[in-house]
Amino acid sequence: MGKAELSGEKMLTKQDLENFEKEIADIFATGVIRGPVHLRAGREERLIKIFKDHGIGPDDYVFGHWDAHELALLKGVPRDQVKQAILEGRSISLCFPEYHVFCSGIVGSLMGAAAGVAWALKRDGKKGKVYIFCGEMSAETGIFHEAVKYACHFDLPVTYVVCDNGLSVMTDTRAVWGSPDPWFKDTKFEKKIIYFKYKNTYPHSGLGWKIKF
Numbered sequence: 216m217g218k219a220e221l222s223g224e225k226m227l228t229k230q231d232l233e234n235f236e237k238e239i240a241d242i243f244a245t246g247v248i249r250g251p252v253h254l255r256a257g258r259e260e261r262l263i264k265i266f267k268d269h270g271i272g273p274d275d276y277v278f279g280h281w282d283a284h285e286l287a288l289l290k291g292v293p294r295d296q297v298k299q300a301i302l303e304g305r306s307i308s309l310c311f312p313e314y315h316v317f318c319s320g321i322v323g324s325l326m327g328a329a330a331g332v333a334w335a336l337k338r339d340g341k342k343g344k345v346y347i348f349c350g351e352m353s354a355e356t357g358i359f360h361e362a363v364k365y366a367c368h369f370d371l372p373v374t375y376v377v378c379d380n381g382l383s384v385m386t387d388t389r390a391v392w393g394s395p396d397p398w399f400k401d402t403k404f405e406k407k408i409i410y411f412k413y414k415n416t417y418p419h420s421g422l423g424w425k426i427k428f
């Protein structure tokens with residue numbers, strides 16, 4: 216049983232996450248959100264399982280990027296608060312410090328921050344672990360490699376979760392890599408990485424029409 220369930224909080228379901236994204240999609244279509252929105256569908260069960268299996272709770276830190284609606288909800292940020300932040304145009308950089316949720320719309324920007332928080336937790340003997348979620352192209356950046364290498368060699372309490380949708384915006388990642396596998400496959404660094412594939416049934420950003428980033 217995960218920490219969230221032990222504390223009496225109800226774990227969100229796949230349907231809850233799907234409904235949230237659908238609601239945001241419908242609002243975005245009206246044009247009232249004055250900022251980019253990245254919707255995701257197809258990885259709900261994987262994310263729920265990760266939060267459950269790892270018992271991700273209040274002591275833990277979650278870092279995400281431009282596509283973090285589900286992460287904030289699963290971390291326990293109230294639905295209305297996540298929705299309000301999105302309506303205010305902050306979808307790509309959701310930050311709820313009181314819930315230990317920090318996101319950025321910049322590729323690679325939080326890889327070192329996640330390792331740094333994990334380093335501080337370990338140094339201070341504090342409870343809690345760090346989980347940082349990113350796409351497979353972000354995992355190809357130099358800063359991802361450096362951060363994972365450091366986390367691995369100092370055995371820091373941080374896990375890098377790579378959600379592979381096969382695309383970087385509209386580019387086929389395999390065509391760029393020249394390899395079917397991410398660079399870390401069969402390396403020692405895998406012990407700090409969770410990797411899974413999924414198909415996003417939404418476009419990379421927005422709804423594929425009207426406004427595009």
Ligand SMILES: Cc1ncc(C[n+]2csc(CCOP(=O)(O)OP(=O)(O)O)c2C)c(N)n1
Pocket residue numbers: 281282320321322323349350351352353354378380382383384419
């Ligand atoms: C420094 C920087 N360069 C470019 C972008 C534009 N950009 C946003 S998402 C993205 C693709 C990232 O691909 P991936 O990591 O696989 O993420 P996902 O497909 O899961 O969204 C790019 C290039 C950005 N946000 N930051």
